[in-house]
Amino acid sequence: MPPIERVYICGLGAIGAIYAARLGETQGIEVRVVADPARIARYRRDGVSVNGRPLTVGYLRPDDAAPPADLILVAVKRHQLEAAVAAIHRFIGPGTIILSLLNGIDSEAVIADSLGLPPLPLAMVVAIDAVREGGAVRYSQPGVLVFGEPVATETPSPRIAALAALFERAGMPTRVPADMRRELWWKFMLNVGVNQLSAVLRAPYGTFQSVAEARDLVRLACREVVAVAAAEGIGLGENDIDSFFPVIDRLDPQMKTSMLQDVEAGRKTEVEMLGGTVVALGRRHGIPTPVNQTLFDLIRVIEQG
Numbered sequence: 431m432p433p434i435e436r437v438y439i440c441g442l443g444a445i446g447a448i449y450a451a452r453l454g455e456t457q458g459i460e461v462r463v464v465a466d467p468a469r470i471a472r473y474r475r476d477g478v479s480v481n482g483r484p485l486t487v488g489y490l491r492p493d494d495a496a497p498p499a500d501l502i503l504v505a506v507k508r509h510q511l512e513a514a515v516a517a518i519h520r521f522i523g524p525g526t527i528i529l530s531l532l533n534g535i536d537s538e539a540v541i542a543d544s545l546g547l548p549p550l551p552l553a554m555v556v557a558i559d560a561v562r563e564g565g566a567v568r569y570s571q572p573g574v575l576v577f578g579e580p581v582a583t584e585t586p587s588p589r590i591a592a593l594a595a596l597f598e599r600a601g602m603p604t605r606v607p608a609d610m611r612r613e614l615w616w617k618f619m620l621n622v623g624v625n626q627l628s629a630v631l632r633a634p635y636g637t638f639q640s641v642a643e644a645r646d647l648v649r650l651a652c653r654e655v656v657a658v659a660a661a662e663g664i665g666l667g668e669n670d671i672d673s674f675f676p677v678i679d680r681l682d683p684q685m686k687t688s689m690l691q692d693v694e695a696g697r698k699t700e701v702e703m704l705g706g707t708v709v710a711l712g713r714r715h716g717i718p719t720p721v722n723q724t725l726f727d728l729i730r731v732i733e734q735g
């Protein structure tokens with residue numbers, strides 16, 4: 431597989447801007463952000479910055495004529511995914527790799543199904559504390575991009591090797607686990623616990639680092655993920671809950687989850703893809719999920735308040 435040189439990004443938010451900045455500074459990589467004219471006008475007028483440095487990047491409108499990308503990074507919120515897929519479809523060629531940086535367990539399948547493509551690689555960004563206010567993005571921990579094929583394998587496929595080579599050139603930390611599907615579920619469990627509780631408690635990471643009761647509440651929500659995951663053939667356990675607290679403990683105590691940022695900015699949250707998914711899977715498998723039902727209802731009330 432040829433090296434990745436042309437990267438298009440859809441979603442210039444907390445995550446997308448960090449990837450645009452890092453890849454855009456890498457010799458030999460062309461980065462362009464795909465967005466509708468209204469968003470492009472806003473980015474040009476108000477500016478986008480990452481840790482105080484203005485971002486200079488080229489833009490592409492969904493109906494522009496441009497060569498297919500080698501790689502498309504999708505970094506929108508879950509409820510924005512369908513529109514993002516429509517925006518990128520013109521830039522997909524036979525060799526284009528699409529990598530979804532969204533949280534949750536279904537975005538890759540949604541993208542592939544909508545576009546009639548074979549299964550995409552699975553991906554997630556972990557241990558990052560990105561915060562966005564308007565177009566100003568800040569982070570203290572850059573995190574790790576974790577990706578792999580959807581079917582467990584010890585040997586990286588050509589597209590996974592090409593992705594690893596790209597991010598190594600850009601000096602961005604990556605990890606390629608053998609069983610990426612299980613990793614995605616592990617991160618999903620973390621987000622179900624920490625993101626939802628942070629939104630209800632209006633709590634930054636510091637609360638989950640120092641308040642025992644907050645950690646206990648996270649555990650209660652995550653145990654329901656362990657139960658539905660088992661019914662879906664994914665083996666997670668209490669030790670997997672234990673293993674994410676050290677990740678949260680290393681984040682800036684004053685920074686906030688993406689869901690708390692949405693609540694504070696009055697935006698729609700990703701609650702359907704977190705608690706909503708747990709509740710739906712619980713119903714399908716006859717597993718009670720009262721904690722996630724409660725969190726779901728609370729966050730829906732907050733969204734409408």
Ligand SMILES: NC(=O)C1=CN([C@@H]2O[C@H](COP(=O)(O)OP(=O)(O)OC[C@H]3O[C@@H](n4cnc5c(N)ncnc54)[C@H](OP(=O)(O)O)[C@@H]3O)[C@@H](O)[C@H]2O)C=CC1
Nearest residue numbers: 441442443444445465505506510513514532533560562688
């Ligand atoms: N923030 C974090 O620390 C982390 C977030 N994640 C996950 O990454 C994903 C992205 O999160 P995050 O970056 O925080 O979200 P943001 O809300 O900061 O960014 C999403 C961006 O996508 C833009 N967008 C939405 N729809 C379109 C579209 N159709 N075309 C072009 N641009 C579009 C939005 O523009 P506009 O503002 O104009 O709507 C916004 O700038 C989520 O799934 C989140 O859960 C994962 C790890 C950590």
Ligand SMILES: CC(C)(CO)C(=O)C(=O)O
Nearest residue numbers: 556557558559687688689
């Ligand atoms: C793990 C965490 C909480 C930060 O990386 C996240 O994924 C988010 O804010 O959505």
